[in-house]
Amino acid sequence: MNSQTTHQPWSRKEQVNSIANKEFDVLIIGAGASGAGVFLDALSRGLSAAIIDKQDYMAGTSSRSTKLVHGGVRYLEQAVKELNIGKYQLVKEALSERKRMLYMAPHLAWPLNLVTPVKGIIGLPYFRIGLGVYDFLSGSEKIGPSKIENKAALKRICPDLETKSLTGGVSYYDGQFDDARFGISMIRTGIEMGGHALNYTEVSQLTKTAGKVTGVTCKDLQSQSSFDIKAKVVVNTTGPWTDHLREMANPDFKKMMTVSSG
Template identity: 40%
Template sequence: MNRDNNRKRLLEESFDICIIGAGASGAGAALDAELRGYRVALIDRGDIAGETSSRSTKLIHGGVRYLEQAIKKLDLAQLKQVRHGLAERRTVVRNAPHLAHPLALLTPVFSWFEGMYMSVGLTLYAFFAGQDRFPKGRWLTKPEALDKMPTLTPRMHSAVLYYDGQFNDARYALALAHSADEAGAVVVNYLAVTGFERDGSQLKAALVQDQLTGESFAIRAKVFLNCTGPYADGIRLMANPNLDHRIRPSKGVHIVLPRETLQSDCAMLIPKTADGRVVFAIPFGDNVFVGTTDDDYSDLRHEPLLEPAEVDYLLDTLRPYLAKTPDKSQVQAGFGGIRPLIESSRANTKTLLRDHEVEYDAESGLLSLLGGKWTTYRLMAQDAIDRVGERLANPVKGSTETHYLVGGETYRFEDWQTLQQRFSLPTDVCQHLMQTYGDRAERVANLLTAHPDLRERITENQPYIKAEVIYQVRQEMAVTVRDVLARRWRLELSDWELTAQVTPLVADLMAAELGWSDQYRTKQVATYQALLSSFMMKAGLVSEPTVATGL
């Protein structure tokens, strides 16, 4: 993906569809539309998956909570959502096997009855999943559970094991956008919609401003599709000020702890909390992500941040399930996202369904894809592009169910050994490259042929190497240091202090590749390190900037 070339095409061409928002649903819709033969533009005011789509729990699932509520309340809408999710998780894993895989989850229980209740529920969960090649769960004895996760509390009676999927959300969205780009779509990040041109009341062009250069121009298209998630009402009202609000944003946060918290490759599901939520503790690389919360959120102008009360709540939620609860000083980072829940009469955000809707505004002609969740992104995109085909009077059947994403088609994890033989890279680096870039890993390593110094690690105890930064700039449209450290790598999610330490080196590599001035490079470093410092202080993890990291 080349931003300059794509941006030039936006100025010179007109499109069948302009998709606003390059998160899961927008990137998924762009790929779907391009594969149907439509001319597609995909834009985002920030980076690809720069908001909600990079801040999920990293699970691909039908929704255990939804199944329980569906059965208790005989709620067919929630049951339908579970079935959709379970059907789609197979496709999510199949189409990008380097980025998604099955994950074992343990649910500790404290009585025979509780274990039986959970076992019956998870048996139903497996039944609705059908023959999807995910391993089958079972009820574990206490010794079996402790063998799989030694840090569990000895007070438990037993544990129930089941399987869902895990994935790298930001890179999955990037793979969707990259795949759409390679199919012919014009993908450009950091373009903010500021208004619309009209033919009568109908939209005919989106007015956009380049967030990197300040330049403004128009993108002409026959149909505009709003895929901006929790920010959808902003675009809807820009197109038609008379519309009612439809989105009720909900904030969810995670804390990040050392992997030793669980000492396991299994995740943990905490099925009930004091306020009726479900919380997960999930291994991800060298860390454990614990979350999430679920609270109304109204300040859409600012990024949702981890706060001290949320840190305490998640640590307190862990306490009954572990032999030793981690201390607040062990929290290395955190992240927050905003769910795009569709407004309804339900009492609170915890009871709102996360199913989706494709809304058509006859006054302006705008289509908006509302609600939904990561697991069902492909169905959401398919429904939206079906509606686009109707508006274009050119319906074409979608084909994304069996379409491999960039990096996935010939991926085999064991090929890391071939990579090691050819390029003499350390084992952890080769495995990281395979799991991050899939069958494109060799393209990253090929950069070492002309520039052997690019084999150097960014930091001693992590597998990231300098060549990746160059590849991400050239092939993955990374244009800021945060694009690299937060999304193409996930370092910002796992360790704020370490991220601050490596920021200058990453900025140096990007500056050389992108031709940044010394002043611009210095600004990139200072701005990002200040942001990381604000995260730490807002979460109550430090009371003042940390000298050791240069913050």
């Protein structure tokens, strides 16, 4: 019985040896939320997979989010205003995923009651109708009802809120989650499914065969040693660093990313 099946932590050396100079069906660069999702997806299809990150797992954007598991209430507003079926489908999918996350990992994702203060006479019916549609679309995936709150209720919920200029407020439910722990749980699940993961390992070069990316050269930032990894498919899930990796693949690339911070 090896250390993986007994769930004993591997030594760093064993982890490096399990990946260095090996070949996988899928190699994922970037162990944030996107990379962890691709890792689990590949493994659940019976493919061999490895995931690496130059920092710790989830140390990028995926531990710095607002930590909401939202069904996309503002996309719903855009879907209606722009008559955009794509955004409507996005909301439907997000509502379904929201429920799934809360169901699968109740210790890491839970319902959150949100309150929005509203000004003006049209505000309240506008939000009431919008959130009514949101509740309706949630169907059996609803996690709590939305409702109108009067000024007294707003004051009770948020004592510091200046309510003089408000007409009231609306309360509704979305989810909240521990983004970093959620992602790390996904990586751990992948390892239990036979996947390989290595943090503090930076890709410095992409290797190509007949013009196609077939692997990487990377550096273990702890030992400073370099090694290659080969893969049938190399997936770039480096979030804000996406263009950097694309430039490694093709120096004549066109930038895709416009990064921002919140």
